[in-house]
Amino acid sequence: MTTTTSTTTTLTPTTICVFCGSSPGTNPLYAAAARDLGRAIARRGLGLVYGGGTHGLMGAVANAAHDAGAPVLGFIPQAMTQFEGLLPVGEMHLVPDMHTRKRRMAEEAGAFIALPGGFGTLEELFEMLTWSQLAIHRKPIGILNTDGFYAPLLALIDRAVQDGFIRPQARGLLVVRDTVDELMEAVMAFEDAPAGARY
Amino acid sequence: MTTTTSTTTTLTPTTICVFCGSSPGTNPLYAAAARDLGRAIARRGLGLVYGGGTHGLMGAVANAAHDAGAPVLGFIPQAMTQFEGLLPVGEMHLVPDMHTRKRRMAEEAGAFIALPGGFGTLEELFEMLTWSQLAIHRKPIGILNTDGFYAPLLALIDRAVQDGFIRPQARGLLVVRDTVDELMEAVMAFEDAPAGARY
Ligand SMILES: [Mg+2]
Numbered sequence: 329m330t331t332t333t334s335t336t337t338t339l340t341p342t343t344i345c346v347f348c349g350s351s352p353g354t355n356p357l358y359a360a361a362a363r364d365l366g367r368a369i370a371r372r373g374l375g376l377v378y379g380g381g382t383h384g385l386m387g388a389v390a391n392a393a394h395d396a397g398a399p400v401l402g403f404i405p406q407a408m409t410q411f412e413g414l415l416p417v418g419e420m421h422l423v424p425d426m427h428t429r430k431r432r433m434a435e436e437a438g439a440f441i442a443l444p445g446g447f448g449t450l451e452e453l454f455e456m457l458t459w460s461q462l463a464i465h466r467k468p469i470g471i472l473n474t475d476g477f478y479a480p481l482l483a484l485i486d487r488a489v490q491d492g493f494i495r496p497q498a499r500g501l502l503v504v505r506d507t508v509d510e511l512m513e514a515v516m517a518f519e520d521a522p523a524g525a526r527y
Numbered sequence: 528m529t530t531t532t533s534t535t536t537t538l539t540p541t542t543i544c545v546f547c548g549s550s551p552g553t554n555p556l557y558a559a560a561a562r563d564l565g566r567a568i569a570r571r572g573l574g575l576v577y578g579g580g581t582h583g584l585m586g587a588v589a590n591a592a593h594d595a596g597a598p599v600l601g602f603i604p605q606a607m608t609q610f611e612g613l614l615p616v617g618e619m620h621l622v623p624d625m626h627t628r629k630r631r632m633a634e635e636a637g638a639f640i641a642l643p644g645g646f647g648t649l650e651e652l653f654e655m656l657t658w659s660q661l662a663i664h665r666k667p668i669g670i671l672n673t674d675g676f677y678a679p680l681l682a683l684i685d686r687a688v689q690d691g692f693i694r695p696q697a698r699g700l701l702v703v704r705d706t707v708d709e710l711m712e713a714v715m716a717f718e719d720a721p722a723g724a725r726y
Contacts, residue, residue, distance in 0.1 A: 351691050354691040355690050355691075358690070426657075426663075427626060444687070444690065445687070445692050446692035446693040446697075447656040447657045447697070448657045449692070450649075451650060451654045451656070454646055454649045454653055457646040458647045458650045462625075464625075477687075480686060481679070481683050483682070484680050487679055490553075491552045491553055491676065492548075492550050492553040492554075493550050493552055493644050493648070498646070
């Protein structure tokens with residue numbers, strides 16, 4: 329394993345890719361945070377990239393961003409429209425499969441933010457962390473920790489750092505904040521990973 | 528969202544795909560568990576499918592399985608050999624990229640088991656859970672919870688179930704045990720997900 333010190337500076341994002349549940353969740357704070365995030369993206373003149381669903385938190389962030397004037401770009405696999413709905417907001421792309429969806433979202437994203445979600449959201453988040461660690465991309469990755477939803481995830485990452493599976497510096501690839509404004513501030517200011525965060 | 532009750536029975540696995548760290552971890556219990564798992568795979572006459580690395584827990588499980596007589600099938604992206612080593616045990620396939628690695632591992636796997644690991648391990652685990660939820664595959668997925676490493680992950684999943692992002696039945700897609708023998712027993716006996724676990 330070689331450690332290289334990077335001097336590359338991340339470009340300031342012009343779009344935010346949001347990963348989140350296709351369910352609204354039972355805690356109303358989550359949908360409120362999703363709408364807040366959609367509006368914050370618009371207010372900063374950014375675009376939203378997302379999974380194209382119309383239900384749940386996905387629909388909430390997309391509708392809020394669109395209503396507030398942000399360009400919205402969605403990627404949904406043809407076969408998923410039956411699960412996640414299809415009532416396009418903004419520019420909607422039907423893609424052949426899940427892999428193409430994730431690849432296209434990652435290409436169009438300037439930064440990634442995860443809201444609460446299930447297995448799919450967690451997979452998208454960890455895939456972008458893995459790719460960042462391998463320097464496949466160098467884009468900021470944020471978690472909105474609304475009502476402490478992600479506290480157990482942070483405990484898991486801390487355990488993996490403590491036990492030697494994640495380098496302490498690689499923990500710095502992940503920006504975690506409790507509120508939309510703090511998170512957007514930190515994500516937009518993220519310059520590059522700490523030295524040694526990547527292989 | 529439509530709920531279908533599946534009557535499909537999962538085939539009894541003939542291979543186990545193991546996801547784990549390319550680091551050994553600082554807790555010696557993890558490497559011991561990886562060796563135990565490799566030997567248990569061989570003892571049951573199964574094959575090992577894995578990410579092809581020679582370091583850390585990956586190397587431990589592969590060497591133990593191979594030494595105990597199990598066929599070992601590894602998939603490693605050309606570009607990763609610099610990080611994960613390349614001293615083949617069993618049948619090693621160099622693949623063009625990370626996506627091909629994961630697709631080929633999933634194709635060759637009869638079941639999936641996660642040992643402790645970092646971002647990459649977590650991503651592989653959540654991807655297989657997502658695919659199971661979507662019925663892209665119907666293979667058992669297990670976690671070896673050595674020394675409680677995965678307790679925070681289980682807390683995160685419980686929170687996501689409680690908050691409406693993962694259906695209670697979908698929690699049943701994941702088989703969790705503390706010891707290799709209990710886990711192998713449960714994974715081999717896994718017939719299919721509870722009704723309603725999948726979309
Ligand atoms: Mg993935």
